[in-house]
Amino acid sequence: MRYAMAVDTKKCVGCSDCVVACQTENNVPIGYCRDWVTEVTDGTYPQLEIEIRSERCNHCENAPCVRCCPTGASQFAEGGIVLVEHDRCIGCGACIASCPYDARYPHPDGYVDKCTFCIHRVDKGLKPACVSVCPTKCLYFGDLDDPNSDVSVVLKKRKWKTLIPEAGTRPQLYFLI
Amino acid sequence: MKEELIVSGRMNHLIDPQLHIWHWHIPLYLFLGGLAAGILFFAALYTILGKEKEYPTAVKIAPFITPIILVVGLMALFLDLNHKLYFWRLYTTIRLQSPMSWGAWTLMVVTPISVIWCALNIKEIFPNWKWKYEFIDELDAFFRKNLKTLSWVLLISSLILGVYTGILFSAFNARPLWNTSILGPLFLASGLSTGAAAILLMSKSHHERLAFARIDLMLIGIEMFLIIHMFMGFLASTQVHIDAASLFLGGPYTTPFWLFVVTLGLAVPALLETLELKGFKLPAMIAPILVLFGGIVFRFIIAYAGQVSRWLY
Numbered sequence: 001m002r003y004a005m006a007v008d009t010k011k012c013v014g015c016s017d018c019v020v021a022c023q024t025e026n027n028v029p030i031g032y033c034r035d036w037v038t039e040v041t042d043g044t045y046p047q048l049e050i051e052i053r054s055e056r057c058n059h060c061e062n063a064p065c066v067r068c069c070p071t072g073a074s075q076f077a078e079g080g081i082v083l084v085e086h087d088r089c090i091g092c093g094a095c096i097a098s099c100p101y102d103a104r105y106p107h108p109d110g111y112v113d114k115c116t117f118c119i120h121r122v123d124k125g126l127k128p129a130c131v132s133v134c135p136t137k138c139l140y141f142g143d144l145d146d147p148n149s150d151v152s153v154v155l156k157k158r159k160w161k162t163l164i165p166e167a168g169t170r171p172q173l174y175f176l177i
Numbered sequence: 178m179k180e181e182l183i184v185s186g187r188m189n190h191l192i193d194p195q196l197h198i199w200h201w202h203i204p205l206y207l208f209l210g211g212l213a214a215g216i217l218f219f220a221a222l223y224t225i226l227g228k229e230k231e232y233p234t235a236v237k238i239a240p241f242i243t244p245i246i247l248v249v250g251l252m253a254l255f256l257d258l259n260h261k262l263y264f265w266r267l268y269t270t271i272r273l274q275s276p277m278s279w280g281a282w283t284l285m286v287v288t289p290i291s292v293i294w295c296a297l298n299i300k301e302i303f304p305n306w307k308w309k310y311e312f313i314d315e316l317d318a319f320f321r322k323n324l325k326t327l328s329w330v331l332l333i334s335s336l337i338l339g340v341y342t343g344i345l346f347s348a349f350n351a352r353p354l355w356n357t358s359i360l361g362p363l364f365l366a367s368g369l370s371t372g373a374a375a376i377l378l379m380s381k382s383h384h385e386r387l388a389f390a391r392i393d394l395m396l397i398g399i400e401m402f403l404i405i406h407m408f409m410g411f412l413a414s415t416q417v418h419i420d421a422a423s424l425f426l427g428g429p430y431t432t433p434f435w436l437f438v439v440t441l442g443l444a445v446p447a448l449l450e451t452l453e454l455k456g457f458k459l460p461a462m463i464a465p466i467l468v469l470f471g472g473i474v475f476r477f478i479i480a481y482a483g484q485v486s487r488w489l490y
Contacts, residue, residue, distance in 0.1 A: 014184055014185070016184075016185040016186075019185045031188065031189075031190060032189050032190070033185070033187050033189065036183050036185045036187040037183065037184050037185035038181060038182065038183050038184070039181075039182055039183075039184045040179065040180070040181045040182075041178075041179070041180045042178070042179045042180075043178070044178060052184075064348075064349065064350060064351060067274045067275065067348075068274070068275050068276070068277065068345075068348060068349065069272065069275055069277075070267055070272055070275045070277035070278040070280075070281060071266040071267055071269070071270060071272070071278075072270050072272055073266070087263065087266075088263070088266050089260050089263065089266075090258050090259075090260050090261075090263050090264050090266055090267060091258045091259025091260030091261070091263075092257070092258055092259075092277065093198040093199060093257075093259065094275070094277050094345075094349075096191075096192070096196070096198045097196065097198055097199065097349055097351065097352060097483075097484065098348075098349045098350075098351050098352075099351055100350065100351035100487075100488040100489065101489065102192055102193075102196065102487075102489065104192075105189040105190065105191070105192050106190070106191060106198070106259045109260075110259050110260030110261070110262075110263070111259070111260050112259075163489070164488050164489065166415070167350055167351070167488060168350065
């Protein structure tokens with residue numbers, strides 16, 4: 001079981017519904033967000049290209065945040081989802097400094113928080129909140145080990161990239177380009 | 178032109194617009210930990226080499242400040258935690274891949290040993306000291322009998338204390354400025370150098386001061402070498418490393434680093450100590466104070482600049 005998410009950058013319009021849905025579903029404190037939208041503009045007018053990405057924690061296979069956690073609060077759950085055990089987290093901030101994607105933030109309650117791939121929904125057979133709500137249906141989520149899951153099918157059909165693969169983290173958030 | 182922006186209005190506290198998760202607590206602890214490691218290393222080393230009488234300040238007097246500075250450092254670390262009530266979780270496990278875990282356990286070893294070391298040498302400060310309870314006399318006798326073993330444990334653990342903070346920073350591949358294996362040895366050299374400077378300040382024996390001036394001079398030389406090679410390494414590395422190095426080569430940290438750390442903290446003390454060794458009479462306090470000043474400013478600059486260096490956007 002290897003959960004992954006794919007974002008179709010050609011269909012993402014930057015509406016930020018995914019951001020709001022995540023904040024609602026996960027009771028994210030006001031002023032924080034677990035996912036965000038990045039817009040890349042390249043070229044000189046009139047030869048301009050734009051890429052819009054919905055980003056979040058990449059749930060990396062070689063996660064530096066899990067490696068550097070001194071208490072084991074940052075851990076791998078089923079399917080490779082990276083979670084933080086609130087009662088084990090001391091709020092030292094090492095995982096925050098070690099994430100090249102700036103995906104984590106210190107929750108006001110003290111522990112470190114981030115995207116959880118909505119594991120509480122996934123365990124019930126549902127999709128993460130952001131995937132369910134996207135109006136252009138550009139987010140795909142599923143099990144990479146299952147060749148018939150949405151994400152496996154779309155990754156076979158389309159060209160894709162990951163963010164800063166040279167950081168060596170083996171991220172599981174794929175951007176269809 | 179390529180422009181990459183977050184358009185959904187992200188402004189996570191302490192993360193955006195620039196990472197600032199670690200504040201003054203961390204560099205203060207780095208300095209105090211390095212200083213304690215340096216003092217305890219020399220105390221243990223000269224005990225093992227049987228030179229307690231030749232270097233009395235290093236072995237018996239200087240270690241008296243180490244329990245205090247270690248406790249102040251630990252308090253600073255505790256204040257930095259965001260989830261303070263759970264700090265004890267550090268001691269329910271050891272994570273071999275996390276240098277912070279090694280550090281937590283090393284401090285658990287070094288702090289009690291520093292207290293024991295002071296207890297063994299209490300008669301240097303209070304010559305008529307008598308322990309109130311008999312079992313403390315028994316403990317005293319036990320540690321005196323096993324002083325060599327205690328010294329070896331202290332030697333190794335003080336070295337780990339001095340080097341692990343640099344290894345901790347260098348393990349973050351997300352912070353290109355720190356991501357160099359030179360940082361561990363550099364922090365160790367700096368810690369040992371500040372320890373030697375502290376001993377120099379406290380020592381009343383001319384012979385001891387000469388010896389530690391030479392040791393400090395050698396350590397300053399090693400630090401200069403490591404700093405130059407760290408920058409050479411960055412400039413010969415990837416784009417993010419070149420960008421990280423440029424923070425110090427024309428960027429906002431250029432003047433603080435090369436003026437306060439390299440010139441005032443390393444070059445000037447080295448010059449002063451060389452002149453003193455050649456026989457010129459100079460106020461003996463200036464060089465070690467500059468070394469200590471350079472040590473703490475170095476930690477602040479590296480801790481803050483490292484959080485500025487990044488991979489994205």
